[in-house]
Amino acid sequence: MAIMVDGLGMRAGEHWLFRDLTLDLPAGTCLTLAGANGAGKSTLLHCLYGLRQPTDGTVTVDGRAPDERDPGFRRNVSVLLDDSDFFAELSPRQHLQLLLDSFRTGDEPDPWLDRAGLGERADVHAYHLSAGQRRRLLLLGAVARPHHVLLLDEPERALDTQGKEWLADLVQAECSQGRTVVMATHHPPLVDLADQVVTLG
Numbered sequence: 001m002a003i004m005v006d007g008l009g010m011r012a013g014e015h016w017l018f019r020d021l022t023l024d025l026p027a028g029t030c031l032t033l034a035g036a037n038g039a040g041k042s043t044l045l046h047c048l049y050g051l052r053q054p055t056d057g058t059v060t061v062d063g064r065a066p067d068e069r070d071p072g073f074r075r076n077v078s079v080l081l082d083d084s085d086f087f088a089e090l091s092p093r094q095h096l097q098l099l100l101d102s103f104r105t106g107d108e109p110d111p112w113l114d115r116a117g118l119g120e121r122a123d124v125h126a127y128h129l130s131a132g133q134r135r136r137l138l139l140l141g142a143v144a145r146p147h148h149v150l151l152l153d154e155p156e157r158a159l160d161t162q163g164k165e166w167l168a169d170l171v172q173a174e175c176s177q178g179r180t181v182v183m184a185t186h187h188p189p190l191v192d193l194a195d196q197v198v199t200l201g
């Protein structure tokens with residue numbers, strides 16, 4: 001199993017955000033987290049990445065207890081969370097080049113940028129990008145590096161119709177290449193891609 005969750009619970013003050021959550025997610029499958037604002041979707045993603053310790057239960061992601069400080073864990077688990085950011089002074093092409101060089105993937109940045117619809121914005125400083133273009137760049141940063149597991153928090157945010165279609169294709173490609181995707185989303189077409197749906201709250 002790529003992700004195993006056993007008896008997971010997170011208390012928020014007097015209230016349990018989720019409790020007794022058990023999941024087995026095989027490699028190459030997609031889990032979506034649904035639920036109202038404040039239901040605990042981001043909190044659960046944080047538990048899967050080791051940013052928060054659950055009140056109860058255990059989590060195993062790609063064979064390890066989640067720990068974002070562990071380079072071995074970070075090497076295989078890629079994330080796009082609420083606070084993901086980029087270098088404002090670098091262009092999309094420079095971001096991608098840096099990433100692809102540091103992971104020695106041998107890929108060129110341009111095909112990635114073109115597929116993300118950022119080809120014409122490849123050389124502007126990232127702070128000149130629109131909100132949706134920034135989101136596309138952050139998504140590229142998450143998927144262009146090697147990984148086995150991808151955690152996404154509302155990846156559809158700020159994307160236009162075409163961007164959401166690109167995102168849905170990206171998620172399908174991830175799973176068909178054997179990677180495991182967990183995403184919190186309010187976008188029904190992304191929920192439709194899921195092999196499993198967990199609704200919190």
Ligand SMILES: Nc1ncnc2c1ncn2[C@@H]1O[C@H](COP(=O)(O)OP(=O)(O)OP(=O)(O)O)[C@@H](O)[C@H]1O
Binds near residue numbers: 037042044184
């Ligand atoms: N220790 C805590 N004590 C009290 N409240 C907490 C604690 N930890 C989290 N919460 C609250 O629990 C809720 C869970 O938020 P979270 O961001 O996980 O929800 P979400 O489902 O991702 O929401 P959204 O759809 O708005 O992104 C928030 O209202 C947060 O303030």
